[in-house]
Amino acid sequence: MGTLAITPVRHNVTSRRSGDLMTSYEPPTALPRALLECEDMKAAIEAHDFGAVFALARSEAGISYSRIAAECDIKPERVGTLARGHGSVTTFEKITRIADALRIPGRMLGLAPREWETTTPARRVFPVPAQAAGTDGHGDNMQRREFFKTTAGAGLAVGLSNLTRPLVGRRVGGDFPQRLRERTARLRRLDDVLGGGDTYRVYLGEYQFTKALIRGATCTEETGRALLSVLAEQAQQAGWAAFDGGMHDDANGLYEESHKAAVDAGDAALAGNALAFLAYQKINGDHQxxxxxxxxxxxxAGPDASPGVRALLHERLAWAYAVAGLDSETARALDAAGTALAETSDEPEPDWAAWVDENELRIMTGRCWAELRRPLRAIPVLETALTEYDDAHARDxxxxxxxxxxxxxxxGEVEQAAAVTGRALDLCAGVASVRPRKRLAPVLERLGEYRSVRAVADVLEKAGAGA
Structure with a gap:
């Protein structure tokens, strides 16, 4: 095999929103280039010693602590405390906020390039309104989500820095795509407990890193295809987070980029999954x-795809049929998914499809029959499946x-419907996803016809309080 300079993958997803001003806005706390190149400042940044960074910003650039506090969304007294050497900043969210406010390049912190470092307009990160964190019997799960949100990114900078350190001279070894894929699989676990509003920046940063690497990497053809496959996988994950956060244009563009990268990589399964995501986007507006x-x-994906992949794609086909109101076609697609899932294989499933199991198929079956207004079929299967479904996966x-x-x-069981709706409202409180409340809206509207029933009135009041 000869070496290959990988052809750049064009990314044609452009933001259409007036809010994308980060590339042109220069905050008053931006550190001068000379100060960024100072050895003391570089050492403080590399160590994530933000107290020392703040102290140097004030002493060497005249940037006040109050101004730093305002731009970084940190209490002024906290900035002073950090500058005196007490405490530390460890959460990914806060580290990236400081990087953007002080204009510290991502590479200096071990992050992917920040949006303002690029010359093209960056995609807007979905702003999810903070919701009150209740303690109505679900505090443990909400605390768990908050813990993941504030700590999951803390190790990303170091992890990516260690992963990319061997890439001296932009020569990519044959083992690197697999290491990158394993990292992508680990980060996918964030989606188990967090919504797209919390994960989108992380997933998009990973995608942007790989895309930038591909532009200048030199490697064998086999390694190049493997990198494109990872890029396709990362684009799908970022697209899913965008979809979950309500950014449908961004999601659509990422899915299209994923499909192109998967085709170029010769990865039929990932190419099929990209199309399945696109179908999910299309189905509500155009059934056909x-x-x-x-x-x-x-x-x-074809018949040679793994059982889990085929099951996943047929599930999504069943959903498309169900939304279109096609009963028999839905049943056939669900049967095909079940047949695929029952197969055995010596080959491991790709991580992005490994979550599809018998219980997931039961849930999709129940969803489809619910969509088709067949409650006698939907209720038993959903009740059975959801008893086995961990509350930690609150959004889903x-x-x-x-x-x-x-x-x-x-x-016609409105009291039971009200009880289940109340449970759903409790679970989705504080989850950075637009989908649960959007899905519950028509249910609440239908329940509104029975507001004279006490249980219904209570859940409608709860929904209104959480709006």
Whole structure:
């Protein structure tokens, strides 16, 4: 094999929002270049000693602590305390906020390049309004989500720095794509407990790093294809977070980029999954387009795809049929997913499809029958599946409960529908995802017809308080 300078992957997802001003806005706390090149400052930044960074910013550049506090969203007394050498900053969210406010390049902190470092407009990070963290019996799960949100990114900088250190001279070894894929798999676990509003910046940064690496990397053709496959996988994860955060244009663009990268990599399974994501985007606006794209996804992955991948793609095809109101086609696609899942294989499933299991298929089956207004089929399967579903997966469980609640309304069991809806509202409180409340909105609207029932009135009041 000869060496290969990988052709740049064009990223044509451009922001259409007036809020994308980070590239042109220069904060008053931006550190002068000369100060950034000072050895004491470089040492403080590398050590993540932000107290020393703040002290040097004031003494050498005349930037007041109050101004730093305002730009970094830190209490002024906290800035002073840090500058005196007491305490530290460890959360990814706060570290990136400081980097942006002081204009510290991402490479100096072990981060991917920041949005303002690029010459093209950067995609807006979805601003999720903070919701009150309740303690109504679900405090442990909410605290767990908050813990993950504030600590999960803390190790990202060091991890990526260590991973990229061997890339001297931009020569990429054959083992590097697998190491990068393993890192991508680890970061995917954040999606188990956090919404897209919290994970989008992380996933997008990983995607941007790999894309930048590909532009200048020299490697064998085999390694180049493997890198493109990882890029496709990362684009799908970032696209999913964008979708979960309500940024559908961004999600669509990332899915399209993922499909192109997967095709260039010769990864049929990932190419099929990119199409399945696109179908999910299309189905609500154009049923026929959604079905066609979901069908194409199954055909693209083909019969040689792993059982889990085929099960996943047929599940999504079943959903497209269900949204379109096609009963028999939905049943056939669900049967195909079940048949695939029942197969055994010596090959491990790709991590991005490994979450598909029998319980996931039960949930999708229940969702489909709920969508088709068949409550007698939907309720038993959803009840069974959700008893085995951990509350830690709060976003997903609240979503699945919404279909159960909807089925109870359809069946005329409004008290039970109200109880399930209340449970879903509790679970999704504080989750940085637009989808649970959006899914619950039509359920609450239907329950509104029964507000004379005490249980219904209570849950409508709860929903209003959390709006």
């Amino acid at each position: 387009a959604g079905i066609q794209t979901a069908t194409q996804a199954c055909q693209t 469980k609240s979503l699945y409960l919404s279909w159960l609640a909807e089925s109870y309304v359809t069946a």
